[in-house]
Amino acid sequence: MLGQLLLPELRELIQLNDSAGLREFLNALHPATCAEVLDQVSPAENWSVLASAPFEKQAEIFGYFEPARQMRLVESVERPHLSKLIETMAPDDRVDLLKEMDPEHVEALLPLMAQAERNDIRRLLSFPDGSAGSIMTTDYASLSEHITVAEALDQLRRQAPDRETIYYIYILDDDRKLDGFVTLRTLILARPNAKLDEIMERDVFAVRVDDDQEKVAQVMAKYDFLAIPVTDNQNRLVGIITHDDVIDVLQEEATEDVYRAGAMSPLEDSYLATPVRQILWKRGVWLVGLLATGFLSATALKHFRPNATEAEWAVAFLPLVLASGGNSGSQSATLVIRALTIESLSRADCLRLLGRELLMATILGLTLMLEAFLLAMFLETPSKAMVVAMTVFMLVWMGSMAGTLLPLAFKKLGMDPAMMSNPLIAALVDITGGVIYYSVARMVLSQT
């Protein structure tokens, strides 16, 4: 919204080619706001505006563009400018960018950067997507435990300008092993001549470099930390993950779960920033696959078809019975997937969960069975209404059990439980549902 309000002013400055005015414009605004306005001009204009500011400012603003926009910008700038920009960016932001880029392009850029930055980039690039290492930054503040508070504040003042945060300071021994941490709040409150090893907190929660980013987010959300240290397998500090990265992870994971519940592959960018072709693909793959399972259900129904007179009355209730199974199944799946995502369930918890779902499936099944019977009585005879009601009970029960067991099974197999659970359950109910329905019809109606 702010971005659109500021656009006319930016356009005017661009037309006047007023480089001092542009610099002032960029300085007055938060980098996120700058990115929002610049998003609306052409890549060439974007670069000419950015060029008016120092590289530090450029790098900060660039970090706030969405990946799709970054890619378009990267293609329209000369290599020396780009390599300098990347050198200046925060370690975690630049690695996100380089991961999106064509590997050949990256290899061409790296030799233009300083050795130290190059090494840092190569190391961060080596961590797999979704690991703690892939979202951490190496710009952390650290001190030795043998100095005093006054010395610590002095050293911090020197470290501060290029550290992502100086509010949590990590205390390392000579091997860079993590011994403890101290907050800036504690430092400010302590006697200037106290030693750090007297005031530091030795009980540090750290994550491993190869831990899942979802686990990192869980720990941070639970303990309300501002930052969490990341260590290698020898307990040496290699980076930190800050609260803003965790917010990004939480939004990413939640969005993924929502997309999966909606029967499609997750988008990486926002909806309007994602090319239509890409969304079509992410939707199409699922729809084509689900239609194929629909074909299985058609085949089953064709081979198991009732005689013409049965079909005539029964078909009216087919969507009703299938939907009730699908809905209860997607409820169970949603509950189980959320529980698996947010809580860390022990074996006993999983059994409790299974017990609860069994109980609820039975109670909900009986309730809906009664409702279905009463409603169906408006349209059909009691025995036919009974067929509908019994089928509803069975499908609600079956859907709910599938919704409970599938995500647990996916989790056990090391897969994402949110993956394909909802549509798979609906497909399962559709394929078996019709067959169950007609079997019940035959059984009940042949007896009356």
Place this chain on the structure above:
Amino acid sequence: MLGQLLLPELRELIQLNDSAGLREFLNALHPATCAEVLDQVSPAENWSVLASAPFEKQAEIFGYFEPARQMRLVESVERPHLSKLIETMAPDDRVDLLKEMDPEHVEALLPLMAQAERNDIRRLLSFPDGSAGSIMTTDYASLSEHITVAEALDQLRRQAPDRETIYYIYILDDDRKLDGFVTLRTLILARPNAKLDEIMERDVFAVRVDDDQEKVAQVMAKYDFLAIPVTDNQNRLVGIITHDDVIDVLQEEATEDVYRAGAMSPLEDSYLATPVRQILWKRGVWLVGLLATGFLSATALKHFRPNATEAEWAVAFLPLVLASGGNSGSQSATLVIRALTIESLSRADCLRLLGRELLMATILGLTLMLEAFLLAMFLETPSKAMVVAMTVFMLVWMGSMAGTLLPLAFKKLGMDPAMMSNPLIAALVDITGGVIYYSVARMVLSQT
């Protein structure tokens, strides 16, 4: 996990009635971990353990319990202890607790507290759920702009112990109006005799006390703030919202969207902490309602029923055509709901979104039409396969349009777009789908 490991040690200390040992146990652990262990003992034991620690510690730990657990604990402690505990809790935590409690119980507790705390509580309680005011804390650090950096640090040292954060310090004029802010990092780096009005940032992003918490989360996530100030309608500072509250809001909102996509009302606590009766209700209401819409579809199908020979072949494909409409509809709804939640869409953006959905509905419809035709040819004649294929096209298109327009309409009406969209779309497709299907069958087959 940690909670279970520590339980035996805690049980032993309880049995020995070792109050010094218990105090040490609670002091050694992070309050969140304490809450996790204590969650596994009885409310009476819980209180006897907590009583070994000072009220500050008790209040901190108590804030980490889930609401359901807090309610159980509140019922098993005497009023004087409880009122003292509530007095000590962080303003935002205690208001969350009091909101859950029975109003009569709250009224009985308030007279036991100090006047200042009571006023603070009454004011915070007056903000509606989901507003910025309802999640803010009043424990912020603030300074006047006329003092020097050295004086500021001195004053901060005095404020620090009971402030939620001292990393962002808000600068107020004599009317408590928000003039700017300064970070502790800036203070540490500044000359000790500089005046605050020389170094403070005047461009402050603030939210209003009645802003939606979702808006607060969006701003915090976008700008990577640690805290954001909350002002009243005269721009006076009334509270702050910190990064950990935002993480809670984001998790809450994401969870709500996921539950709604899964056709049920959102749970407030975690799955295992929520009583079965409550989950049954939240699921049952939806299932009963959706079954009733299923009855509408059955009525429509019964009155619009094809003759027996038509029904016999056509019924096999009914689940397939309905599912394809439902799936494409829930994809569109998911995309639009997410876009409405995460991005702030202008009128032009909404039109672009509508255009994209129209285009995609057509392309996906044609793709699935072709697939449906080819698959149906395995089971039926070309003209019957054509009936299936044409119906698939129409339902995919209709589902997708419903999935786009319903959330936009809900948003326009000031309702939560995630509310009921997915199941409503499925019901709509089910009710009209069968009728469309048989109409197409009659039209096409009467011509051949």
